[in-house]
Amino acid sequence: MTPNDQARAPQAPSEYILNASCRAGIGIVAAVATFLAERECYICALEQFDDDSTARFYLRAVFRLQVGSPAIGAIRAQFGDGVAHRFDMDWKIHDPLEAxxxxxxxxxxxxxxxxxxxxxxxxxxxxxxxxxxxxxxxxxxxxxxxxxxxxxxxxxxxxxxxxxxxxxxxxxxxxxxxxxxxxxxxxxxxxxxxxxxxxxxxxxxxxxxxxxxxxxxxxxxxxxxxxxxxxxxxxxxxxxxxxxxxxxxxxxxxxxxxxxxxxxxxxxxxxxxxxxxxxxxxxxxxxxxxxxxxxxxx
CATH class of the missing domain: 3.40.50.170 (Formyl transferase, N-terminal domain)
Known part of the structure; x- marks a missing residue:
């Protein structure tokens, strides 16, 4: 098995929950969706809310890893360095199977x-x-x-x-x-x-x-x-x-x-x-x- 193979997700689909909040602005949903799509992640559900009273944006996305997706550790690191950094997000990716x-x-x-x-x-x-x-x-x-x-x-x-x-x-x-x-x-x-x-x-x-x-x-x-x-x-x-x-x-x-x-x-x-x-x-x-x-x- 090559190092690249080890960085890939397992065959069985795994779902995760992304929670993110930041100052409201243009392009946040597009950036999150594009990031996940580029990594072969299937978005199962996505909810968002733009609070006009506080100018804050909130997002909860449930996504599923596919056979070609990177491992979740790599996704977390790349999201933190990329989309989260760009929009100064408070964020976390959760594993819903963890009690x-x-x-x-x-x-x-x-x-x-x-x-x-x-x-x-x-x-x-x-x-x-x-x-x-x-x-x-x-x-x-x-x-x-x-x-x-x-x-x-x-x-x-x-x-x-x-x-x-x-x-x-x-x-x-x-x-x-x-x-x-x-x-x-x-x-x-x-x-x-x-x-x-x-x-x-x-x-x-x-x-x-x-x-x-x-x-x-x-x-x-x-x-x-x-x-x-x-x-x-x-x-x-x-x-x-x-x-x-x-x-x-x-x-x-x-x-x-x-x-x-x-x-x-x-x-x-x-x-x-x-x-x-x-x-x-x-x-x-x-x-x-x-x-x-x-x-x-x-």
């Missing part, structure tokens, strides 16, 4: 955790759960039945900083690229929120910023709401005001008692959190300040 390593944090409520683990089992979420961290022991049996490491980190005013430091150790030692707060009923410190910026997703039981604090569904009942919602967002130091990834809503009426609203809310929370995690895993989310651009196409 995203994640730490899930919970307290006592099990519905969001159970839903995520089910979706992971059936292949809907390409996610490797490296650990479940909790400030309570209630969900330990559920986690260990899945063969997942359970870490008990009780939190109080005296040990909060120490336990958050331990959490960061868990994230780093397991190589987790994502932290999911699946109804974790503790407020993260500003420092921890900053350390996890862009890779920590929370679920909130309302359309933010409404109905914060305790018993949100009872608050909603007292206000006679007609829509029950849930919001999944990235965590920031601003409590429950991070960039929104997904929201779910269900119409209700005066017949719904607080306990019925709670049940509806649980379903919304599961769906919104699962969708947000899926969008993140599939590299569909772009962050710009407190705003997200989410590509929902194929």
């Amino acid at each position: 995203v390593r994640a730490v899930i944090m919970v307290s006592k409520d099990d519905h969001c955790l159970d839903d995520l683990l089910y979706r992971r089992r059936n292949g809907e979420l390409n996610m490797a759960v490296t650990a479940v961290v909790s400030n309570h022991l209630d969900l330990r049996p559920m986690v260990e039945r899945e063969g997942i490491r359970f870490i008990f980190l009780p939190v109080n005013a005296d040990n909060k900083a120490q336990q958050e430091a331990r959490l960061l150790e868990v994230v780093e030692e397991t190589g987790a690229g994502l932290v999911i707060l699946a109804r974790y009923m503790q407020i993260l410190s500003d420092e921890l929120a900053r350390r996890l910026a862009g890779r920590c997703i929370n679920i909130h039981h309302s359309f933010l910023p409404g109905f914060k604090g305790a018993k949100p569904y009872h608050q909603a009942y007292d206000r006679g709401v007609k829509l029950i919602g849930a919001t999944a967002h990235y965590v920031t130091p601003d409590l429950d005001e991070g960039p929104i990834i997904e929201q779910m809503v269900t119409r209700v009426d005066h017949n719904f008692r607080p306990e019925q609203l709670v049940r509806v809310g649980r379903d919304n929370e599961c769906m919104a959190l699962a969708a947000a995690v899926k969008f993140h895993i599939e590299r569909r989310v772009f962050l710009h300040g407190n705003k997200t651009i989410v590509f929902r196409g194929p």
Whole structure:
């Protein structure tokens, strides 16, 4: 086998995801498409968005290597030196077959955790759960039945900083690229929120910023709401005001008692959190300040 043969892609087709953002301008899509075509890469899907309010351009392309394509390492190097350099892009090429390593944090409520683990089992979420961290022991049996490491980190005013430091150790030692707060009923410190910026997703039981604090569904009942919602967002130091990834809503009426609203809310929370995690895993989310651009196409 010649060195040139070794630089070629394997016979089996391999798909990759290109994410890129840069200042908006002419010729970006043409440059990306031409670059891939010249390397015998087949574009399976391409989504783009030009944000007039920020003059930023966003692109997500799914492409497949063909028999005559260079190896993905060569493509990455050539794209970085060429198109990305020309347009001063923030970019990355991802392998969608690589499972995203994640730490899930919970307290006592099990519905969001159970839903995520089910979706992971059936292949809907390409996610490797490296650990479940909790400030309570209630969900330990559920986690260990899945063969997942359970870490008990009780939190109080005296040990909060120490336990958050331990959490960061868990994230780093397991190589987790994502932290999911699946109804974790503790407020993260500003420092921890900053350390996890862009890779920590929370679920909130309302359309933010409404109905914060305790018993949100009872608050909603007292206000006679007609829509029950849930919001999944990235965590920031601003409590429950991070960039929104997904929201779910269900119409209700005066017949719904607080306990019925709670049940509806649980379903919304599961769906919104699962969708947000899926969008993140599939590299569909772009962050710009407190705003997200989410590509929902194929």
